Amino acid sequence: MKKMFRxxxxxxEALWEGLLKISGSVxxxxxxxxxxxxxxxxxxxxxxxxIEEGYVIAVNKNNPIKDLTPQQIKDVFDVKIETWKxxxxxxxxxxxxxxxLDDIPNYFPEEEIAEDxxxxxxxxxxxxDDNPGMIAFVPKDFTQTNxxxxxxxxxxxxxxxxxxxxxxxxxxxxxxxxxxxxxxxxTLWVSLGAILIALPFGLAVAIYSxxxxxKAVHKVLKPIIELLAGIPSVVYGFFGLVVIVPLIQKTFNLxxxxxxxxxxxxxxxxxxxxxxxxxxxxxxxTPRAMKEASLALGANKWQTIVKVTIPYSISGIxxxxxxxxxxxxxxxxxxxxxxxxxxxxxxxxxxxxRTIPATIAAELGEAPKGGAHYEALFVLGCILFVITLLIxxxxxxxxxxxxxxxx
Amino acid sequence: xxRSIITFCLLSLFIGLEAYAQKVKGSDSVxxxxxxxxxxxxxxxxxxxxxxxxxxxxxxxxxxxxxxxAQSSRKTKFSEKAKLVAKxxxxxxxxxxxxxxxVVVHPDxxxxxxxxxxxxxxFTGKITNWKQVGGEDRRIIxxxxxxxxxxxEFFKEQVxxxxxxxxxxxxxxxxxxxxxxxxxxxGAIGYxxxxxxxxxxxAIKVSYDGKNFVAPTLEASKxxxxxxxxxxxxxxxxxxSKAVTPFLNFVLSKEGQKIVSNVGYIPVK
Numbered sequence: 001m002k003k004m005f006r007x008x009x010x011x012x013e014a015l016w017e018g019l020l021k022i023s024g025s026v027x028x029x030x031x032x033x034x035x036x037x038x039x040x041x042x043x044x045x046x047x048x049x050x051i052e053e054g055y056v057i058a059v060n061k062n063n064p065i066k067d068l069t070p071q072q073i074k075d076v077f078d079v080k081i082e083t084w085k086x087x088x089x090x091x092x093x094x095x096x097x098x099x100x101l102d103d104i105p106n107y108f109p110e111e112e113i114a115e116d117x118x119x120x121x122x123x124x125x126x127x128x129d130d131n132p133g134m135i136a137f138v139p140k141d142f143t144q145t146n147x148x149x150x151x152x153x154x155x156x157x158x159x160x161x162x163x164x165x166x167x168x169x170x171x172x173x174x175x176x177x178x179x180x181x182x183x184x185x186x187t188l189w190v191s192l193g194a195i196l197i198a199l200p201f202g203l204a205v206a207i208y209s210x211x212x213x214x215k216a217v218h219k220v221l222k223p224i225i226e227l228l229a230g231i232p233s234v235v236y237g238f239f240g241l242v243v244i245v246p247l248i249q250k251t252f253n254l255x256x257x258x259x260x261x262x263x264x265x266x267x268x269x270x271x272x273x274x275x276x277x278x279x280x281x282x283x284x285x286t287p288r289a290m291k292e293a294s295l296a297l298g299a300n301k302w303q304t305i306v307k308v309t310i311p312y313s314i315s316g317i318x319x320x321x322x323x324x325x326x327x328x329x330x331x332x333x334x335x336x337x338x339x340x341x342x343x344x345x346x347x348x349x350x351x352x353x354r355t356i357p358a359t360i361a362a363e364l365g366e367a368p369k370g371g372a373h374y375e376a377l378f379v380l381g382c383i384l385f386v387i388t389l390l391i392x393x394x395x396x397x398x399x400x401x402x403x404x405x406x407x
Numbered sequence: 408x409x410r411s412i413i414t415f416c417l418l419s420l421f422i423g424l425e426a427y428a429q430k431v432k433g434s435d436s437v438x439x440x441x442x443x444x445x446x447x448x449x450x451x452x453x454x455x456x457x458x459x460x461x462x463x464x465x466x467x468x469x470x471x472x473x474x475x476x477a478q479s480s481r482k483t484k485f486s487e488k489a490k491l492v493a494k495x496x497x498x499x500x501x502x503x504x505x506x507x508x509x510v511v512v513h514p515d516x517x518x519x520x521x522x523x524x525x526x527x528x529x530f531t532g533k534i535t536n537w538k539q540v541g542g543e544d545r546r547i548i549x550x551x552x553x554x555x556x557x558x559x560e561f562f563k564e565q566v567x568x569x570x571x572x573x574x575x576x577x578x579x580x581x582x583x584x585x586x587x588x589x590x591x592x593x594g595a596i597g598y599x600x601x602x603x604x605x606x607x608x609x610a611i612k613v614s615y616d617g618k619n620f621v622a623p624t625l626e627a628s629k630x631x632x633x634x635x636x637x638x639x640x641x642x643x644x645x646x647x648s649k650a651v652t653p654f655l656n657f658v659l660s661k662e663g664q665k666i667v668s669n670v671g672y673i674p675v676k
Contacts, residue, residue, distance in 0.1 A: 171554045171560070362580055365463075
């Protein structure tokens with residue numbers, strides 16, 4: 001009887017152990033799958049054509065031009081580049097004339113276009129033949145039969161245009177502009193600003209509350225800080241837009257208040273509870289004996305904190321900082337509301353910036369699934385993932401070194 | 408036991424009702440209107456569920472058959488039409504209301520009228536100071552909606568003649584945020600739907616011919632003198648037209664169109 005009982009107990013323990021093992025491995029597998037999914041979706045972008053799907057760029061058959069960059073195409077269609085000479089081509093007349101489908105009635109009487117648009121291919125061919133300086137952006141279907149113009153083969157989106165591009169116009173026609181520099185820079189600026197603000201405050205509060213505060217003060221302080229962590233990020237964003245943005249505008253006498261600094265301040269407030277709680281726990285974990293030994297040797301309270309407590313708990317403090325940075329870099333809603341989201345490369349924190357999470361959140365809903373824009377947003381996700389991974393690795397390394405030093 | 412039977416009955420009833428409900432999905436600009444219409448329609452015994460997500464999301468849902476009606480604040484793009492043709496879907500378009508876009512500035516701004524060309528130059532970055540259009544010496548701060556918004560596309564097509572916005576445009580996630588920002592930024596300019604216009608911002612009179620400047624009012628957009636007007640559309644599969652017709656008839660009825668003007672849009676009938 002007793003033996004059987006023991007067997008049952010053993011069985012339950014084994015069951016628990018198995019369950020824990022399974023949940024651990026399932027979680028790891030899911031994380032790996034998510035990362036794989038992220039990268040496989042993102043890499044599809046570099047197999048996509050520069051021109052919007054289903055469309056082509058065509059020119060007159062005598063036009064010598066062979067290749068155009070996405071940037072040049074955008075400038076041509078925005079009428080910023082007006083002559084063929086600027087593109088390095090010798091075309092009679094030199095002037096660039098842009099043709100979109102909507103412009104066709106300007107060249108051809110609308111009554112003569114068939115109801116089902118079946119004669120459009122001939123019409124487009126004819127207009128292109130008549131205008132040597134014309135560049136046309138037309139659906140591919142209209143260039144399949146009897147097309148006399150020259151269709152430009154512009155190739156796929158390449159790494160250089162993506163990672164070296166300075167303009168983010170994901171829905172621009174005819175060519176998407178996926179330049180990530182302004183967005184990556186914006187993310188780094190805002191996060192760096194946030195951590196510079198949050199770190200001193202967070203550490204100061206953590207040290208005060210772990211080492212100096214009386215029990216009564218600690219009892220009040222702790223729940224208040226934990227309450228900060230429970231406020232939804234949209235509320236922080238709204239608070240930022242209505243209070244911090246006008247404040248920054250007035251203080252620095254700016255034209256716009258929606259700046260990187262506003263984002264940094266909001267993020268700093270949001271990262272504070274994480275940094276404070278984890279750093280405080282780390283500080284508290286310093287063995288009493290070590291502190292007492294320091295005090296017994298004649299060191300005062302301040303010297304004990306700086307020379308004993310902080311070095312001992314440095315790995316815990318860095319963990320708090322990492323989690324704080326992680327929250328700052330990945331935070332979406334609050335930043336979306338206060339940074340202005342202008343995709344220009346920021347030179348100071350007092351300019352509007354656009355961050356990676358804000359871009360993904362704002363644009364993914366409308367990006368056609370499987371399209372270039374959709375995949376570009378996944379690549380942004382990959383970049384974000386790599387940035388956080390790098391930060392984590394750096395901090396792991398630092399705390400590992402520090403641990404060895406203390407030991 | 409008894410409780411589980413009751414739950415089961417309620418659940419099956421719920422699922423049964425849900426199966427008959429028409430689903431409307433898509434543009435966030437049309438969302439408030441569709442919701443009001445669905446509420447009124449429910450009082451008459453019909454069931455319609457409405458969700459947002461953006462015009463593109465609605466049309467994508469129509470493509471894979473997860474919605475009956477796609478609501479949209481823009482016409483279908485060529486790429487979307489091509490996908491519909493590829494899937495052999497015949498889709499019908501129905502205009503349920505019109506929406507006017509108002510160009511708004513800070514209430515203290517002295518400029519009160521602009522031509523289309525001036526608007527284009529401001530939004531594409533050729534004009535950067537208010538003194539170039541007759542205002543005081545102040546930098547122009549341009550606010551816009553996010554690229555995902557139907558309003559963004561519409562303004563780009565209609566006012567900017569398909570040119571791109573300048574890169575330094577501040578994009579806001581919602582119309583409410585644009586109003587809030589313009590209210591607190593002296594050199595600001597932006598655009599909002601007519602329904603969102605209030606006293607905290609000043610609406611600009613717009614002219615397309617350079618002579619007649621028209622203020623964005625319900626009247627002016629109804630009689631066609633105000634130029635920046637777009638249709639709000641429903642798209643549905645022809646094969647499902649029998650199922651959706653009662654709701655569409657209600658939308659176009661006198662009662663439905665009254666709701667349209669109550670929400671702040673312009674009736675089509």
